[in-house]
Amino acid sequence: xxxxxxxxxxxxxxxxxxxxxxxxxxxxxxxxxxxxxxxxxxxxxxxxxxxxxxxxxxxxxxxxxxxxxxxxxxxxxxxxxxxxxxxxxxxxxxxxxxxxxxxxxxxxxxxxxxxxxxxxxxxxxxxxxxxxxxxxxxxxxxxxxxxxxxxxxxxxxxxxxxxxxxxxxxxxxxxxxxxxxxxxxxxxxxxxxxxxxxxxxxxxxxxxxxxxxxxxxxxxxxxxxxxxxxxxxxxxxxxxxxxxxxxxxxxxxxxxxxxxxxxxxxxxxxxxxxxxxxxxxxxxxxxxxxxxxxxxxxxxxxxxxxxxxxxxxxxxxxxxxxxxxxxxxxxxxxxxxxxxxxxxxxxxxxxxxxxxxxxxxxxxxxxxxxxxxxxxxxxxxxxxxxxxxxxxxxxxxxxxxxx
Amino acid sequence: xxxxxxxxxxxxxxxxxxxxxxxxxxxxxxxxxxxxxxxxxxxxxxxxxxxxxxxxxxxxxxxxxxxxxxxxxxxxxxxxxxxxxxxxxxxxxxxxxxxxxxxxxxxxxxxxxxxxxxxxxxxxxxxxxxxxxxxxxxxxxxxxxxxxxxxxxxxxxxxxxxxxxxxxxxxxxxxxxxxxxxxxxxxxxxxxxxxxxxxxxxxxxxxxxxxxxxxxxxxxxxxxxxxxxxxxxxxxxxxxxxxxxxxxxxxxxxxxxxxxxxxxxxxxxxxxxxxxxxxxxxxxxxxxxxxxxxxxxxxxxxxxxxxxxxxxxxxxxxxxxxxxxxxxxxxxxxxxxxxxxxxxxxxxxxxxxxxxxxxxxxxxxxxxxxxxxxxxxxxxxxxxxxxxxxxxxxxxxxxxxxx
Numbered sequence: 012x013x014x015x016x017x018x019x020x021x022x023x024x025x026x027x028x029x030x031x032x033x034x035x036x037x038x039x040x041x042x043x044x045x046x047x048x049x050x051x052x053x054x055x056x057x058x059x060x061x062x063x064x065x066x067x068x069x070x071x072x073x074x075x076x077x078x079x080x081x082x083x084x085x086x087x088x089x090x091x092x093x094x095x096x097x098x099x100x101x102x103x104x105x106x107x108x109x110x111x112x113x114x115x116x117x118x119x120x121x122x123x124x125x126x127x128x129x130x131x132x133x134x135x136x137x138x139x140x141x142x143x144x145x146x147x148x149x150x151x152x153x154x155x156x157x158x159x160x161x162x163x164x165x166x167x168x169x170x171x172x173x174x175x176x177x178x179x180x181x182x183x184x185x186x187x188x189x190x191x192x193x194x195x196x197x198x199x200x201x202x203x204x205x206x207x208x209x210x211x212x213x214x215x216x217x218x219x220x221x222x223x224x225x226x227x228x229x230x231x232x233x234x235x236x237x238x239x240x241x242x243x244x245x246x247x248x249x250x251x252x253x254x255x256x257x258x259x260x261x262x263x264x265x266x267x268x269x270x271x272x273x274x275x276x277x278x279x280x281x282x283x284x285x286x287x288x289x290x291x292x293x294x295x296x297x298x299x300x301x302x303x304x305x306x307x308x309x310x311x312x313x314x315x316x317x318x319x320x321x322x323x324x325x326x327x328x329x330x331x332x333x334x335x336x337x338x339x340x341x342x343x344x345x346x347x348x349x350x351x352x353x354x355x356x357x358x359x360x361x362x363x364x365x366x367x368x369x370x371x372x373x374x375x376x377x378x379x380x381x382x383x384x385x386x387x388x389x390x391x392x393x394x395x396x397x398x399x400x401x402x403x404x405x406x407x408x409x410x411x412x413x414x
Numbered sequence: 415x416x417x418x419x420x421x422x423x424x425x426x427x428x429x430x431x432x433x434x435x436x437x438x439x440x441x442x443x444x445x446x447x448x449x450x451x452x453x454x455x456x457x458x459x460x461x462x463x464x465x466x467x468x469x470x471x472x473x474x475x476x477x478x479x480x481x482x483x484x485x486x487x488x489x490x491x492x493x494x495x496x497x498x499x500x501x502x503x504x505x506x507x508x509x510x511x512x513x514x515x516x517x518x519x520x521x522x523x524x525x526x527x528x529x530x531x532x533x534x535x536x537x538x539x540x541x542x543x544x545x546x547x548x549x550x551x552x553x554x555x556x557x558x559x560x561x562x563x564x565x566x567x568x569x570x571x572x573x574x575x576x577x578x579x580x581x582x583x584x585x586x587x588x589x590x591x592x593x594x595x596x597x598x599x600x601x602x603x604x605x606x607x608x609x610x611x612x613x614x615x616x617x618x619x620x621x622x623x624x625x626x627x628x629x630x631x632x633x634x635x636x637x638x639x640x641x642x643x644x645x646x647x648x649x650x651x652x653x654x655x656x657x658x659x660x661x662x663x664x665x666x667x668x669x670x671x672x673x674x675x676x677x678x679x680x681x682x683x684x685x686x687x688x689x690x691x692x693x694x695x696x697x698x699x700x701x702x703x704x705x706x707x708x709x710x711x712x713x714x715x716x717x718x719x720x721x722x723x724x725x726x727x728x729x730x731x732x733x734x735x736x737x738x739x740x741x742x743x744x745x746x747x748x749x750x751x752x753x754x755x756x757x758x759x760x761x762x763x764x765x766x767x768x769x770x771x772x773x774x775x776x777x778x779x780x781x782x783x784x785x786x787x788x789x790x791x792x793x794x795x796x797x798x799x800x801x802x803x804x805x806x807x808x809x810x811x812x813x814x815x816x817x
Contacts, residue, residue: 095595095596124511128546128550134696190494192498288535292531308690315691
């Protein structure tokens, strides 16, 4: 298991390098102007959704009351597939998920409403919700493509070759967090990434304003389910997914910055973190959202109350299973404190000293926090520390007072 | 705070008694046959949903691209309400949530799809997901009624009187857990419960089969937001909500069984549980789902792998805030072990003794577990133990092998 995982790390790095080099040529100013045009608000299409809903009614009445399976399902999983309605041919409309395949039949678009249990005490969606929605729409995209074999987005060709998807890198930028009840349009598409990888991008827009709330990109590679080693992409699988590739980037990244490795001397350390049964996903790994929760929970409460996460980059190194014990480490960039308006004006002689220096004090509220942090989750097994995921987060002041 | 909470307990008990007595007359065989008729599969209405979607297209194009506010929103919350589209008049269709108001304009019905992040490793929704969906549809019901003032389902009249909803009892019965991608129809409605309470019921059906997966009922009372004391229902609020009352029960309960109080001598005890920021809901309390997670996590993994929760009853006593430290206590009903087929047949001489008695052993797998458990969450503050919530759970063997 140890050797397989160290291979995974090696291969994963190669894959990230490939992906950066193959995409590098397409980035820069030209790329940027192209992306702005494509990703702009003009892209919002309520009429299209209306038309799709109209189509969906006819479909839902005529077809969707019966399962859309066009081939007999494999024995044993038949009942499950019927209950799920997993199509075996490409669909252009999913009425129940309010989803469409658009743009030459390859880009996935879904409309959804932020649910009450997806927001925090301030009625605003969290980064965890954003990550959940990215996962959800990615899987629904594969679902509608007719390629979904089983499990976590694996295609028929991948299942035949015993392969699963593994994410090697993820970058999420949030301009604005959606609020409870807000209607969102989420777009996602895939592209090539080096010889053996796949890139997946997302845009989340508020339907009322058409503004882009979230931009995200990710890189995926294939892992053999049995050996746990990374795999080349078989031609059969490339044949399945390549027709879906779009050459467009949701985030204009400069040359990909490498995240430094932290050690236990970092400023914030949480040890002995143990995954619970409810933290496991359909692949029986600790899910991505739990990773991010562990990362962010090392930060002081007072910082979290005043700031919101505007960007997160994750570099995945190793799987984490249900019996692992995890350590979460975090180090601020001390030089990332923003120049601010002169706060000394409000600290006048009217304030008692204990208000300024005490617990939950004004001084705490006025403290100038770093806005950039480096993170590491690692496994603890004796003296050995295997890296699970490295992270970089960027924060901004909340615009209103947190409750 | 202590006196307010003890009042809450007293009042809550009164409310539960009232509710039981006022509902008792309506139950029994007559009630039962009525409920079966109303709650049966014939009730499933895909055509209605189709028609609603059709209506919704016209609405969404003509009206819903603009906010549905018909009165100017209060200053300061205007932008938020526009982003959320909270109606100030009763709506009969919510196209984005795929929801309708049916049955004489009072019952709420929503169609939704189980999302990938709402299922566990076995691709099956958990009790936590079920509870989330109950909360979600209840709030959406108030949302569509045009009564939603702000916060967690409080009406305009409640906000004027500084009141919030508090749940005093909840009972959820699960016949079948929905699976990833399954389309569900959820119905919810409210009724009276004693003089000062409200009852809310739910039915969750699988759209493909029309089978009822989940039945749930709950009792709600009003609490003053400032004093934290339970309150009578003001006439103004009764005037708002009484026109929505339906006299029908999703669960046919016998006389409500009282849940006994446990102490720390119980078989399973988890101490020092601390809520995290992400566990708080819009009311700044630890949310219901977290309570249930704490309750169930005291049970042994091996039991949880082999069994699924088929019923849970919760009796709420006291609020739990973000700085509280909680203890979760659980006691099995030793006499609730089900008579099973004779398992000695498979424990033959071919099996090594260590397989039978070791850790993760066959004996463990064959162990006959109790199927009924009593639970208690309590606050720990010195020698004093304030009860947060009592629970009763009933379990059944999973029909297929857990992964």
